[in-house]
Amino acid sequence: MNLAPLESFSADALEGVLHLPARLSLHHGGSLTQPLLGWRLAGRADAPIVVALGGISAHRRVFDLQQPREGWWHEVVGPAHSLDTERVRVLGIDYLGGSGQSSAPVADGVFPSLSSYDQAQALCQLLDHLKIARLRAIVGASYGGMVALAFAERFPTRVEKLIVISAADRAHPMATAWRSVQRRIVRFAHSCGRAPEGLELARALAMATYRSPDEFALRFGDQARQSDGRFVFPVEDYLFARGRDYAARYRPESFLCLSESIDLHAVDASRIATPTDLVAVREDQLVPVADMRALALKLPCARLLELSSPHGHDAFLKEAAALKPVFSSCYGVHES
Amino acid sequence: MNLAPLESFSADALEGVLHLPARLSLHHGGSLTQPLLGWRLAGRADAPIVVALGGISAHRRVFDLQQPREGWWHEVVGPAHSLDTERVRVLGIDYLGGSGQSSAPVADGVFPSLSSYDQAQALCQLLDHLKIARLRAIVGASYGGMVALAFAERFPTRVEKLIVISAADRAHPMATAWRSVQRRIVRFAHSCGRAPEGLELARALAMATYRSPDEFALRFGDQARQSDGRFVFPVEDYLFARGRDYAARYRPESFLCLSESIDLHAVDASRIATPTDLVAVREDQLVPVADMRALALKLPCARLLELSSPHGHDAFLKEAAALKPVFSSCYGVHES
Numbered sequence: 001m002n003l004a005p006l007e008s009f010s011a012d013a014l015e016g017v018l019h020l021p022a023r024l025s026l027h028h029g030g031s032l033t034q035p036l037l038g039w040r041l042a043g044r045a046d047a048p049i050v051v052a053l054g055g056i057s058a059h060r061r062v063f064d065l066q067q068p069r070e071g072w073w074h075e076v077v078g079p080a081h082s083l084d085t086e087r088v089r090v091l092g093i094d095y096l097g098g099s100g101q102s103s104a105p106v107a108d109g110v111f112p113s114l115s116s117y118d119q120a121q122a123l124c125q126l127l128d129h130l131k132i133a134r135l136r137a138i139v140g141a142s143y144g145g146m147v148a149l150a151f152a153e154r155f156p157t158r159v160e161k162l163i164v165i166s167a168a169d170r171a172h173p174m175a176t177a178w179r180s181v182q183r184r185i186v187r188f189a190h191s192c193g194r195a196p197e198g199l200e201l202a203r204a205l206a207m208a209t210y211r212s213p214d215e216f217a218l219r220f221g222d223q224a225r226q227s228d229g230r231f232v233f234p235v236e237d238y239l240f241a242r243g244r245d246y247a248a249r250y251r252p253e254s255f256l257c258l259s260e261s262i263d264l265h266a267v268d269a270s271r272i273a274t275p276t277d278l279v280a281v282r283e284d285q286l287v288p289v290a291d292m293r294a295l296a297l298k299l300p301c302a303r304l305l306e307l308s309s310p311h312g313h314d315a316f317l318k319e320a321a322a323l324k325p326v327f328s329s330c331y332g333v334h335e336s
Numbered sequence: 337m338n339l340a341p342l343e344s345f346s347a348d349a350l351e352g353v354l355h356l357p358a359r360l361s362l363h364h365g366g367s368l369t370q371p372l373l374g375w376r377l378a379g380r381a382d383a384p385i386v387v388a389l390g391g392i393s394a395h396r397r398v399f400d401l402q403q404p405r406e407g408w409w410h411e412v413v414g415p416a417h418s419l420d421t422e423r424v425r426v427l428g429i430d431y432l433g434g435s436g437q438s439s440a441p442v443a444d445g446v447f448p449s450l451s452s453y454d455q456a457q458a459l460c461q462l463l464d465h466l467k468i469a470r471l472r473a474i475v476g477a478s479y480g481g482m483v484a485l486a487f488a489e490r491f492p493t494r495v496e497k498l499i500v501i502s503a504a505d506r507a508h509p510m511a512t513a514w515r516s517v518q519r520r521i522v523r524f525a526h527s528c529g530r531a532p533e534g535l536e537l538a539r540a541l542a543m544a545t546y547r548s549p550d551e552f553a554l555r556f557g558d559q560a561r562q563s564d565g566r567f568v569f570p571v572e573d574y575l576f577a578r579g580r581d582y583a584a585r586y587r588p589e590s591f592l593c594l595s596e597s598i599d600l601h602a603v604d605a606s607r608i609a610t611p612t613d614l615v616a617v618r619e620d621q622l623v624p625v626a627d628m629r630a631l632a633l634k635l636p637c638a639r640l641l642e643l644s645s646p647h648g649h650d651a652f653l654k655e656a657a658a659l660k661p662v663f664s665s666c667y668g669v670h671e672s
Contacts, residue, residue, distance in 0.1 A: 113566070113567060172549060172552075172553060173549075173552040173555070173557060173569075174544065174553070176569050176572070177544040177552060177575055178544055180571065180575065181537065181541045181575065184537055184540070184572075184576070192525075194524075198524075205514075208513040213508060213510040213624055216513060217509055219509070220509035224599070229446075231364075231600060233509075233516055233599055234509070235510075235512050236513070236520075240520070260566075260567060263569055264560065288549055
């Protein structure tokens with residue numbers, strides 16, 4: 001493999017920031033000039049390559065042997081994990097527009113709207129650079145599932161199989177409602193010169209949509225506490241602790257960009273012939289099971305697995321055991 | 337009836353602002369000094385009296401023959417309506433803490449936390465003033481259902497019957513999550529000197545929780561439009577139009593007070609012996625049917641009706657035909 005200067009090598013991972021071709025034309029108009037794409041390849045070197053893509057907060061570090069908690073999918077992906085990196089080599093990326101090392105908006109700068117097709121195009125250019133003719137699979141959850149579908153529609157010869165968890169061919173209007181409010185909060189706070197506080201609020205709201213009412217009922221039934229002369233509810237403490245953590249690590253401009261990209265996602269499922277395993281979660285408030293069932297009927301070659309999980313839309317991060325059999329199709333035929 | 341000076345009379349309604357006893361001690365501590373309570377009594381003068389209480393945006397004007405759209409429950413309550421004001425006389429109030437003529441917080445003032453028990457206590461004092469020994473029923477939906485339950489626990493001799501729609505003995509933690517975010521948005525905007533804009537955002541979020549995903553899927557499936565260089569989604573236009581309307585009519589301080597009061601609501605259902613008809617809506621995102629079923633089992637004398645409605649938590653405002661048989665128990669025995 002011909003490594004570009006920015007690329008690095010450690011005992012278990014190849015990592016780099018790729019200069020994409022000089023101009024990336026975007027699906028919704030406009031283009032990115034000299035865009036960058038952060039990537040990371042880890043797992044057994046001679047194993048089939050699987051791309052793993054998560055929600056808008058995910059990044060190229062899918063799992064990390066040295067610092068396990070830095071991997072966004074560390075409960076599910078790794079050696080002897082549900083997606084076993086002794087049997088597949090995992091490629092991760094920083095999303096265009098996100099808070100990683102890929103090209104992204106900056107404060108008060110102008111940045112075009114990004115489509116899931118644009119992420120797919122950048123990923124395909126990365127495959128060209130890494131000389132990966134064909135992926136064994138793309139495993140995508142949430143926004144990552146949208147990008148997986150967009151990739152298979154545009155580049156059908158470059159991937160054998162999709163595993164799409166909690167993502168459909170377009171966003172549900174109720175989920176768009178919640179995300180629209182989140183974006184308006186961030187923009188309002190930005191107009192007050194306090195964008196990070198807006199991101200805290202938006203993330204707190206997002207957390208409520210990621211989990212299920214049943215989980216919250218079990219965890220947060222206690223009495224409110226009093227603080228500074230007002231009541232604070234247990235669930236409120238939780239949401240805003242998560243919101244603060246998030247605002248410390250992510251950029252408001254990136255949140256706006258990728259949140260919008262979810263709502264702009266719209267692929268033509270009838271044109272996605274790649275064999276696809278769909279995983280729907282009954283308690284998911286953002287991607288109703290009905291939308292996943294409808295997608296399964298539109299895709300020419302799909303199977304649908306329905307799970308129950310109190311973690312709702314976040315089930316892909318938590319339900320390692322339930323997902324393990326789903327990933328078996330990623331391994332070599334002689335190994336499965 | 338001995339009308340206080342502030343009271344007025346029109347062809348079809350008595351209306352007034354009552355000076356409550358000099359000091360109202362509050363459930364969560366503190367008190368209100370010389371509180372006021374706005375009220376309105378309308379419907380056939382010799383008919384049994386029914387109190388009608390709605391969500392935190394409701395007020396004393398339940399229905400209005402002169403200006404029908406000013407009545408917050410005009411689709412359901414009125415002459416020959418589902419709750420027929422030719423057969424009952426309807427008493428409405430402005431909630432303490434709200435945006436009507438009752439005592440409420442003012443900008444930058446200190447106002448104590450209000451309980452549903454406090455609303456019940458004020459209502460009981462109004463009954464004393466109006467010399468109403470015993471109500472035929474309290475019909476309460478959303479926050480109004482909480483107040484109805486609190487009233488029956490505290491003043492069991494003053495009401496014969498409860499009809500409680502989409503309200504339980506306490507708030508669900510997921511609903512508290514959404515309301516906590518709404519309150520934080522308003523407080524954040526207040527700290528930026530822009531509280532009304534925070535109220536717009538909070539109300540937009542609230543609207544998404546009031547309706548069902550199915551309703552939004554039917555209404556808002558169209559493409560996003562472009563405006564000022566960014567995409568605006570159909571559901572976003574809807575939510576923020578509603579948010580602006582709301583912010584023009586309601587005070588941020590009142591919203592904070594009553595939103596918190598919902599989350600502080602906690603009654604002892606086992607002590608509510610008043611016969612109670614519960615109405616649960618399967619699509620309600622704020623008050624899950626499971627919570628209404630659990631309440632029905634805790635109440636000594638309850639029946640539960642489960643409805644389906646795309647209007648979700650707002651079904652009580654819209655499902656006039658489905659609610660009509662529920663209200664029949666409010667009429668005189670010889671009339672029903």
